[in-house]
Structure formats: structure tokens, C-alpha cells
Amino acid sequence: MMSKHPGTGSHTVTVFVFPGVRLLDVTGPIEVFTTANEFGGRYRVQIASQDGREVITSAGTRLGADVSVDEVQEPCDVLVIPGGPEWETLIKDDALLDVVRQLDENSRCTASVCxxxxxxxxxxxxxxxxxxTHWRHAQELASRFPSVRVAPDAIFVQDGQMMTSAGVSAGIDLSLALVEDHYGAEVARSVAKDMVVFMQRPGGQSQFSVRSRAPHTHQQxxxxxxxxxxxxxGANHTLTxxxxxxxxxxxxVTRLFYDEVGTTPARYVEQVRLEAxxxxxxTGDDPMPVVxxxxxFGSPESLRRAFVRHLGVTPGAFRATFRTAGRGREGSGVHVGAVVVEARVDDEELSAA
Known part of the structure; x- marks a missing residue:
């Protein structure tokens, strides 16, 4: 992380907003930093827009700005760059990119969300x-920017002064890691408990949809x-x-899978079975042999190996973590542990190849 010895000094966080920004990309990190102030943190958070005016988020809500970009004179400790659904348009906006570079030059740590x-x-x-980035766009990031080494399953990654997080709520994970870096694990743990979130969520982005990532094919x-x-x-899906x-x-069949899906038939079948x-x-209470x-998968042991290999958690741990919210039980709590810089660091990085 950025520092080895957490301290008690103040830290300035600048969150850059623009028309069409995703609301939770902005409010998630802000909530973490401002909540940290209740437990000994000393964050000063400011929202900056290009001209200092309010912006309309992708949700249609109005979001006020404290300052314009030109009014951000003093160096900030953390610069947060959120995302938005219209990112393809945003990356063609040269003026907007100039603003991002300007803000980065005046920041000790630049962190993107989604x-x-x-x-x-x-x-x-x-x-x-x-x-x-968001799992849905990881391959696109690798393809458009081949000089970037994309880690598709990481919840967040730090490389030097740059930090990037996965989709939307992963900005909270990244921000908790920064709180721990600035003020120690106890403060970050208190924030996580107060917000009822994980300090370290189990698994990486692979826990989210596989079938939705499969491209549409015209090969009937x-x-x-x-x-x-x-x-x-659960049916017979051998290659034959x-x-x-x-x-x-x-x-x-093998060639079609490579060309249209980008993986082998066996891997695709295992991924769909894992998602099922x-x-x-x-959502259910079926015992592991039935699942x-x-x-x-045939046996609980095969199921367990697949979960650990792809998600980094056992089926039992996954069930306990991702159960439907309505199934909460009295006395159950949120387990929190040490913050990690990224999840699943051993995963292969995407390339443009």
C-alpha cells in the first residue's frame, strides 16, 4: 500500500464527477471516508466537477460539486475517478481526459472505480x-489498451500510485484498504462493521455471471x-x-468454441455448472450432495474443488456469504478480516491477444 506506518494526520480526498457518472461509484467511497472520521480518521472530502457546477448522474439524480477543477490548488492525498455507463463516449472527450491528467498530477494516489x-x-x-475494472468490461479494457495488464478477477489492484477497482461497489473495498493504510486496520474494521460490509470479500469477480459474458453467436x-x-x-455435456x-x-465443436466463445467446451461447461x-x-437449502x-459435478468433493479453483472459497463459505438477504439469522454477524491489495492475485491477466 502507499504507507507502511498508519498515522493520525489529515488526508484530502478529491472525487471528480462529470455528467453521466454512476452514483454509487461516487457515494460508496465518500461514505467510507466520512464514516472513518467517526472512528478516528481525519478525511476532508471534496467533490470537483469540470466547471464547479452540479452534474446529473446516470441515475438521473443531481449531484452538487464543492469546487471546480481549476479551484483544486493544493495536492490531494487521494483522487477518485468514478465510472459511468457511457464510458465509450467519455474516453473520446479530450477535454475530459486533460482534466483527469491535471488532477492526477496533483494527487499522491489516483484511484478509479469501475x-x-x-x-x-x-x-x-x-x-x-x-x-x-468491472468484469463485464475487462476484456474490452485489455483490447482497447494493450499496454495495460488487466487482472480480470481482482476486486482491486494497486500498481505504484495508481489503484483501480472492479465494478461499482468494489470502490468500497478499495476505499477501506486506503483507510487501513492511512489509519490502521482497527479503524478500517470499524468502518466495515458500521457499513455492514466485508473488509475482505471472499473470492474475486468470477463469482459473478459467466453465461452473461458469453457472446451472442449466429452459429445455430x-x-x-x-x-x-x-x-x-447437470446433463451429459461431454465433447462427444x-x-x-x-x-x-x-x-x-472445439473450433467453434474457441472462435465464438473464447474458451474450450469443457471449461465453458464447468463455468456454467459453477454458476448454477x-x-x-x-437461494436454497439443498445439501451439498444434491447440489x-x-x-x-457428481460429488461434493468435485464441487468443492471447482469452487476453490475458480472462486477462492468453499461452497459452504459461499452459501454463508451470499445467501438471500431475507435469510439472515439472529446473532449472525459480518465476518471481517485483513484488507488485501487485490483478490485472486494468481489469476491470469488478460491480454489483447
């Missing part, structure tokens, strides 16, 4: 660095195979069975 990483990358601030024979896997993950279902050769198991664990059988 698709804010695209603004940093377009401004040239992530060249040669590791970074992450492959579409039949993909649909059959999604409709019944899929080839028979599609009416083509095993070699042709997550759904059963989140394993219904989702095609």
Missing part, C-alpha cells in the same frame, strides 16, 4: 501497469449446444455428446 479505469487508460495513466449449431448446457447443466447434439464433428451451483447455494448432482 469503468473509471477506462478514463485513466485513455489518459495514458495506466500504461505498463496492472489494472482491473453452437447456439443449440450453449442453450442445452444453460438449460440443464455436444458434437452429436450439434450434428458436427468433435473437432468442429452458486444459484442453488444462494453437486443437480449441477453435474
Amino acid at each position: 469503468t473509471g479505469a477506462f478514463l485513466l487508460a485513455a489518459a495514458g495513466l495506466l500504461n505498463g501497469r496492472r489494472a482491473t 449449431m453452437l447456439r443449440r449446444v450453449l442453450d442445452s448446457v444453460a438449460e440443464n447443466p 455428446a455436444m458434437a452429436r447434439r450439434a450434428g458436427i464433428s468433435v473437432r468442429h 451451483a452458486q444459484g442453488l447455494l444462494e 453437486a448432482r443437480r449441477t453435474g
Whole structure:
């Protein structure tokens, strides 16, 4: 992290906002830093817009600004660059990118939330660095900016003075890590408890949708195979069975998966089965042998190995963490642990290849 010895000094946080910014990308970090002030932190948070006027967020709400960018004279300790749904338009706005560079020059640490990483990358601030973003856009970040080493499953990443976080609420994780760095683990833990969030959430971004990341294909024979896997993950989905279902050769199925889905048939089937198991664990009470059988893993041990390999948590831990909110039990609490710089650091980085 930025410092080895947490202290008691004050820290200035500047949050840059613009029309179409995502509301939680802004308010999540602000809530962390201002809540830290209740437990011994000394943060001064200011919202800066390009001209000092209020902006309309992607949610349609008005968000006031404290200062204009030109009024940000003193160096800030943390600069927060949030994202927005219209990031493709934002990265073509040269004036906006100039503002991001201007603010970065006056900041000791620059941190993006969600698709804010695209603004940093377009401004040239992530060249040669590791970074992450929302799982839905990780491959796009790698493709558009090949000099950025994208870690697709990280909750957040630090590389030098640059920090990037995954989608939306991951900005809270990143901000908690900064609070720990500035004021120690006890303060960060108190903030996490007060906000009823994890100081270290289990697993990485792989715990979120696999099937929604699969591209639409116009190959009808492959579409039949993909649909059959999604409709019944527990069925027989060997390579031979899929080839028979599609009416083509095993070699042709394998080639279609590589070309259209970007992975092997076996890996895709395992990912869909994993997602199906997550759904059963989140919403039901079936014992592990039933979950394993219904989702095609066969045994609880195979299910456990897949969860640990892909998500970094056991099925039992996943169920305890991601159960439907209405299933809370009296006396249960939020488990908090040490903050980490990033989750799943051993994951392969995406490349533009």
C-alpha cells in the first residue's frame, strides 16, 4: 500500500464527477471516508466537477460539486475517478481526459472505480501497469489498451500510485484498504462493521455471471449446444455428446468454441455448472450432495474443488456469504478480516491477444 506506518494526520480526498457518472461509484467511497472520521480518521472530502457546477448522474439524480477543477490548488492525498455507463463516449472527450491528467498530477494516489479505469487508460495513466475494472468490461479494457495488464478477477489492484477497482461497489473495498493504510486496520474494521460490509470479500469477480459474458453467436449449431448446457447443466455435456447434439464433428465443436466463445467446451461447461451451483447455494437449502448432482459435478468433493479453483472459497463459505438477504439469522454477524491489495492475485491477466 502507499504507507507502511498508519498515522493520525489529515488526508484530502478529491472525487471528480462529470455528467453521466454512476452514483454509487461516487457515494460508496465518500461514505467510507466520512464514516472513518467517526472512528478516528481525519478525511476532508471534496467533490470537483469540470466547471464547479452540479452534474446529473446516470441515475438521473443531481449531484452538487464543492469546487471546480481549476479551484483544486493544493495536492490531494487521494483522487477518485468514478465510472459511468457511457464510458465509450467519455474516453473520446479530450477535454475530459486533460482534466483527469491535471488532477492526477496533483494527487499522491489516483484511484478509479469501475469503468473509471477506462478514463485513466485513455489518459495514458495506466500504461505498463496492472489494472482491473468491472468484469463485464475487462476484456474490452485489455483490447482497447494493450499496454495495460488487466487482472480480470481482482476486486482491486494497486500498481505504484495508481489503484483501480472492479465494478461499482468494489470502490468500497478499495476505499477501506486506503483507510487501513492511512489509519490502521482497527479503524478500517470499524468502518466495515458500521457499513455492514466485508473488509475482505471472499473470492474475486468470477463469482459473478459467466453465461452473461458469453457472446451472442449466429452459429445455430453452437447456439443449440450453449442453450442445452444453460438449460440443464447437470446433463451429459461431454465433447462427444455436444458434437452429436450439434450434428458436427468433435473437432468442429472445439473450433467453434474457441472462435465464438473464447474458451474450450469443457471449461465453458464447468463455468456454467459453477454458476448454477452458486444459484442453488444462494437461494436454497439443498445439501451439498444434491447440489453437486443437480449441477453435474457428481460429488461434493468435485464441487468443492471447482469452487476453490475458480472462486477462492468453499461452497459452504459461499452459501454463508451470499445467501438471500431475507435469510439472515439472529446473532449472525459480518465476518471481517485483513484488507488485501487485490483478490485472486494468481489469476491470469488478460491480454489483447
